[in-house]
Amino acid sequence: MPRKTNPSPELLMQVYERLLADQGPRHWWPAESPFEVIVGAVLTQNTQWRTVSPALDRMKAADLWTWEKILAAKTPVLVEAIRPAGYFNGKARKLKEFASFVVNEFEGSQDALFELDTSVLRERLLGVWGIGEETADDIVLYAANKPSFVMDKYTMRIVDRLGWRVSGKKYADYQRLFSERLPVDVPLYNEYHALVDGHGAKVCRTQPKCAGCCLFDLCATGKGNLGQNALSLQGRG
Ligand code: SF4
Structure with a gap:
């Protein structure tokens, strides 16, 4: 394995521009309201987004579309609505815990919650049962429109490759690699995470498709997989 290198801020932006040219803007998060972002962020834990959309539709159809209604719903009713998203018992509890948090501490208004400073907001979210770092950052960035760079398994894998x-193996270590080098900018954070996620899902998969990858000439693993010859053929060597 080649020696690890410290990426410069310029290199991070180069990766961003390459991914943007490759995929175009991804218009994240796919939701019509901050409420929907939060519910989606909980439901997408440990699953793919395609299983979340039907769960959201079923929640709307079951009239479970406010924090008060989620809190008041009988648990089996909520479980049945979100069943397509998997892990439905745990996720139902998470939604109820979040609903209780917003209803009891912010009068049912996530807008009141979002008035907190970014770091305080993140800490308060992490204090809710079932909300981990990635979900908290999803909510801060995509629902509250505040700058918190979202890390996920795809991004960590691409960084390693x-x-x-x-500086370490934890979520925060990978997150710092970006937040210490990029300008604090909500639209940039928004698009960057969306693009890396798309790249991880479609190209830099478990079995990476290095041939033709837009990051190939910047990537230690890609060069190792395909060799310098391919790099020369691409005209980037
Ligand atoms: S070159 Fe291969 S390993 Fe590197 S980012 Fe692209 S797909 Fe992933």
């Missing part, structure tokens, strides 16, 4: 040095 690119050969970038990370």
Whole structure:
């Protein structure tokens, strides 16, 4: 394995521009309201988005579309509505815990919650049962429109494959690699995470499709997989 390198801020932006040119804007998060972002962020834990959409539709059809209604619903009714998203018992409890948090502490208004400063907001979210770092950052960035760079398994895997040095193995270590180098900018954070996610889902998969990857010449693993010859053929060597 080649030696790890410290990516420069310029390199991070180069990766961003390449991914943007490759995929175009991804218009995240796919939701019509901050409420829907939060519910979606909980339901998408440990599953793919395609299983979340039907669960959201079923919640709307079951009239479970406010925090008060989620809190008041009988648990089996909520479980049945979100069944397509998997892990439905745990996710039903998470939604009820979040509903209780917003209803009891912010009078049912996530807008009141979002008035908190970014770091305080993140801490308060992490204090809700079932809300981990990635979900909290999804909510801060995509629902509250505040700057918190979202990390996920795809991004961590791509960082490792690119050969970038990370100060540790934790979520926060990978997150810092981006937040310390990028300008604090909500639209940039928004699009960057969406693009990396798309790249991880379609190209840099468990079995990466390095041939033709738009990051190939920047990637230690890609060069190792395909060799310098392919790089020369691409005209980037
Ligand atoms: S070159 Fe291969 S390993 Fe590197 S980012 Fe692209 S798909 Fe992933």
